[in-house]
Amino acid sequence: MAVFTRITQTELQKWLESRNCGELLSFEGIESGIENTNYFVNTSKGKFVLTLFEKLKASDLPFYLGLMEHLAKKGLAVPGPIANTQGELFNELCGKPATLVNCLNGKSVEQPNAAQCREIGRFCAQAHVAVGDFSGNTPNPRGLAWIEAAMNELESHLPEAIRTLLLSEVNHQKAVAERHAYKMLPKGAVHADLFRDNALMQGDSLGGVIDFYFAGVDTFLFDLAVTANDWCIHLSTEGISNGELNHELLEALLSGYQEIRNLTAYECDLWQDMLRAAGLRFWTSRLYDFYMPREAEVLNVKDPKHFERVLLARRQGIPLVTLLN
Ligand SMILES: Nc1ncnc2c1ncn2[C@@H]1O[C@H](COP(=O)(O)OP(=O)(O)O)[C@@H](O)[C@H]1O
Numbered sequence: 001m002a003v004f005t006r007i008t009q010t011e012l013q014k015w016l017e018s019r020n021c022g023e024l025l026s027f028e029g030i031e032s033g034i035e036n037t038n039y040f041v042n043t044s045k046g047k048f049v050l051t052l053f054e055k056l057k058a059s060d061l062p063f064y065l066g067l068m069e070h071l072a073k074k075g076l077a078v079p080g081p082i083a084n085t086q087g088e089l090f091n092e093l094c095g096k097p098a099t100l101v102n103c104l105n106g107k108s109v110e111q112p113n114a115a116q117c118r119e120i121g122r123f124c125a126q127a128h129v130a131v132g133d134f135s136g137n138t139p140n141p142r143g144l145a146w147i148e149a150a151m152n153e154l155e156s157h158l159p160e161a162i163r164t165l166l167l168s169e170v171n172h173q174k175a176v177a178e179r180h181a182y183k184m185l186p187k188g189a190v191h192a193d194l195f196r197d198n199a200l201m202q203g204d205s206l207g208g209v210i211d212f213y214f215a216g217v218d219t220f221l222f223d224l225a226v227t228a229n230d231w232c233i234h235l236s237t238e239g240i241s242n243g244e245l246n247h248e249l250l251e252a253l254l255s256g257y258q259e260i261r262n263l264t265a266y267e268c269d270l271w272q273d274m275l276r277a278a279g280l281r282f283w284t285s286r287l288y289d290f291y292m293p294r295e296a297e298v299l300n301v302k303d304p305k306h307f308e309r310v311l312l313a314r315r316q317g318i319p320l321v322t323l324l325n
């Protein structure tokens, strides 16, 4: 359960008055989130999602909400924030910065098929093209600097074997970041957490992508690798993963992507390294949440072992680059 902040009908009604979104009919807390407090809000004008930001500061929000607004205005399936009468995309509710966005249709899938992976590949590329004229420049908050700092903070909590693997991969990624090819990778504001649970599907079509609150400027290839590691993971019929990729799903994702945007030679060169970087990113954050959970997060901690297996599988150097062509 992750409704960290409880609101009353009167508080919400008052807050909604400054938005042209109709009369409040009902609202209901969403239990599945782990970062923010979310409510479904029904008004006489439609269905919305209210988000109260639990960790992000007001100064962080113009980037995230601006990115969502930018993509929504370009026609991507992204919830556009509803501005208040002062033109603000967020303002305080119960002492927290809060925003109201459109409620999208669809539900997340656990075992995607190839058509759904192709669709998400197309979305990813469309977003990469669409941010060409987005001016926000907040760096990826979970980039290599954060990973290294988290690793240092975790050091005394980790078993020896995990510490060694983590250090080895951080050192590898630091070397990758120094390479000419890496410096030539196209970059922009990316979602950086485009997991299955952040996309709402309606059959094989995309209802929309939500949860931009780990977005930041990073390479497009890293964003695609994050997406591939989750959407194209090999799952047994029981839904269990050994960390390997499902090549049929990966081919679908990459060909959907390349229908919209071709990967450069530098991107093809660094594909394997970015799959590793994406594995490292989520292994580290899950280790961090596992060893240093916030109180209300204890029940929602995600399994770090999964991303340890992902990282180990990507380090094996199977020539995945052939799937890019
Ligand atoms: N714009 C939206 N449209 C429809 N459902 C949404 C929307 N935003 C959030 N949700 C629902 O709320 C759940 C939690 O939202 P999410 O942004 O993932 O929370 P958190 O960042 O706290 O993990 C989602 O799984 C989805 O069911």
Ligand SMILES: N[C@@H](CCOP(=O)(O)O)C(=O)O
Pocket (backbone or CB within 6 Å): 033, 034, 035, 193, 195, 198, 211, 282, 285, 286, 302
């Ligand atoms: N996708 C990340 C966790 C981020 O949480 P979210 O619910 O805000 O997407 C992971 O799986 O580790």
